[in-house]
Amino acid sequence: MDVMIFDPWHWWLHSGRKQPRDLVIYGNTTVKDLDHLTAYEKALETWAKWIDGNIDTTNAKVFFQGVSPDHDRGQGSKAPNCDGQTQPLKGLGGQVPHPEEIVWERISNSMSKPVHLLNVTAVSQLRIDGHPSVYWG
Known part of the structure; x- marks a missing residue:
């Protein structure tokens, strides 16, 4: 059996100086600084x-x-980012879905083929410093 795992969100997250793209082309349209969502x-x-x-x-x-x-800023400390933070993000109960999750749900529900979601959102929120590496920035 073949297994395919897609993890695209990271590439669309950044805006401003961290944005890895200048132009987005879709169809016959080219847009500079298209909203990441x-x-x-x-x-x-x-x-x-x-x-x-x-x-x-x-x-x-x-x-x-x-x-x-995104764990861009330390919570409850003077840290400029999430490095060294060990407490969960506040407000986990009844959290509003991320706009990106809503986009995913709409797209996946329109598909004819089954795609299995590896839902990492809630588990990622349990650790502010939950990045795969300290070299994320």
Whole structure:
């Protein structure tokens, strides 16, 4: 069995000086500094069409890694970022979904092929410093 895991959110998260893209092209349209959430949605729409048109899910299992929340600033300390923070983010109970999660849900519900969500949002919120490396910046 083939296994495919897609983790695209990281590339659409950044804006301003951290933004890794200058232009976004979709169809016959080229946009400079397209809003990251809009760019993410357009990318997922293209990805969903590709999965539905090209992947035989009887022989392959497709996973999509959800959104790891941005831990840009230390919480409850003078730290400028999340390095060294060990307490959970506040307000985990009844948390409002991230806009990115809403986009994912809408796109995935429109797909004809099954895609399994690796929901990392809540678990990522349990540790402010929950990045895979200290070399994230």
